[in-house]
Amino acid sequence: MIHARGLARTFDTKRGREKVAVKAVAGVDIDVAEGEIVGFLGPNGAGKTTTLRMLTTLLTPTAGTATVAGYDLAKDPVHVRRSIGYVSQSGSTAREARAGEEIVDHGLLYGISAKQAEARGRELFDQLDLAGMWSRQPKTMSGGQRRRLDIAMGLVHDPRLVFLDEPTTGLDPQARANLWTHISDLRTKRGSTVFLTTHYLDEADALCDRILVIDHGVIVASDTPDALKRQVAGDLIELVLADPAHVSLAAEQLSNLVRAGAADVAGSLVSMRVPRAGIELPGLLRSLDAAGVSLASIEVRRPTLDDVFLTMTGRSLREEAGRS
C-alpha cells in the first residue's frame, strides 16, 4: 500500500544571518502492506508529521520516491489524494459550521454526489458514535467527539488507506480507549490499511501490527511490538533489600542466574535483566533465603516499548514527550 524509498525533506531556516538547511527527514524507507495497521513512533520533532505530510501529498519531498495506494507520489498526486484519507492533528472543520454540512461539502470535493455524501456521512456518524450530532457545531463538541468527526471527514470517500496523525493526543483516557476501538474497526469492519503516528507507546502497542521507530529523521527500528520488546533482552528483576548491608550478597545471587551476568546496584536496589523472569524467580528466592538475604520487595518488569526506545536511541520517549 505504501512503498517509500529514501524519502527526505530538508527545510531552509535562518540561524541568525546564516541560512541553515535542517534535515527534518533524512531519507526513510517505508513498506506497508494492504490491511496492516502500522504505527509510526517517535518523540516530537522526530520527523513523524513531516513524513506523513509527504506521503499525503501535502509536502514535496526534497529527495526519494514513493508509491502510495498504487500511485506515484510525484507524478500522480491527484490519484493518491483520491485513494487516501488523512486525519490531521489540527482538525478539519470550522468551529462555527454544522458537522453534517462539513462532511457533505468534504465529500463533494472528492467528487461524490450530495446524496451519496450525506448517506455516507450519516452512516459514519452512526459507526463513530456521533448519532444526533449532524447539525451540531464542532465548537460545542467534546474533544473526543471532534476527533471522531475528523475521522469521519477523512473517511467520507471510502479510502483504502487512512493516515492518522497523533489521533489521541490531548484526549482523556476514556476517550482514548474508545478511539482505539474505532481505529481497529477501520481494518476489521472496512478492510482499510491504517498508518498512524503516535508518541504514546501503549497506543502503538495496543493498536499496531508493526511499528516503525523514528528518531532525528531516521528510522531506527521496524518490527512487531513483541519482536521489538524481545530485542531489549528480557525482563527486569528488581530486588529491594530489607538490609542494605546485604547488597553485594544479593547481587552475587542475582548475577548467578545468567552466565557472565552482572547485577546493577543502586542503594538498596539490586536489579538485572534475565531472558525469562518467571522461570528464574522460584530458584532465586530459595537461594536468597539460603544466603540469609531478606527482601523488602521484589518486582518483575516486562520490557515496554519505552525500554525499546531507550535502547535504540539512548533516550527515554517519556522524557521527550514530557518536555515538549
Added chain:
Amino acid sequence: MRFLTETFIIFRRQMRLNLRNPAWVIIGLAQPVLYLCLFGPLLEPLAAQIGTTNAYTFFVPGLLLQLGLFGALFAGFGLVAEWREGVVEAERVTPASRTALLLGRVLRDTVLLAAQGVVLIALGFAFGLRGDIGGMVLGLVLTMLVGGACSAASNALALTTKSEDVLAPVLNSISLPVLLLSGILLPISVKTGAPQWLETVSDFIPTKYIVNAIRDTFTGDYATVTTMWGIVWTIALVVAGLWVGTRTFRKENA
C-alpha cells in the same frame, strides 16, 4: 467543468459560514458608513472648491473603494483562522483544484462586497447622492474587481505567512498610505490646491486612477480617458492579484 463545480462548493460553504455569522460583514460596512454620516456633511459646503456640484457624488465613490480595499485586504485573517482549524489542510488533501480553493474564497469576498456596496450607495442617496444609475453599477463592478484582486493577494500572503502577527503590520502599512494617496477623502490635485509633491507621489498609486474613474462613471461620464485608465488599472490589479494568489495556492508545500 469540475473546476467550476469545486469553486462553487468552496464559495457556497464560505457564504454559508459568513451569512450565519454576518458580524464581520456589518463591521466592515460600519467604517465607510461612519465616514459617510460623520464626514460627508463637512464636504457639502466644500463641493465647489473640490470641483464638483454634488459632494456625495464625489465622496461615495471614494468610500466604495475604501470598502473594497479594506474589506478584501483583511480577508487573509479569515484564512489564517481557517488554517489553524485545519480546514485549509483538509481541503488540500482532497483532489480538488487548488485554484478553486482560492477562487471560491475570492468570489465570496466579491459578492459580500457587492452587497455592502449596494447598501452604501443606497445610504448615499439618502444623504443626497445623485447620478447615473448605469454608471454606479459600473463603478460597483470596478470596486468588486479591485476587491477580488486584494482578496486574492491577501489570501496568498496569509497562506505564506500563516500568522496574524505578520499579516496585521504588513496590511496596515500598505492600506493606510494607499488609502490616503488615492484621494479618497479629498481630491489630490494641484488644481484644487494640493501641493505639487503630493500630487506627484499620488500619481504612482494605481487606486487613485480607479477612484477617479468610479467618480466619472457615477456622473455618467463613461467615455473619458480617466475612466479608461481606471479600467486598465483595475484589470492590471486583477491579473496581478490572481497570478500571485494562484501561484501561492498551487505551490505544493504552501
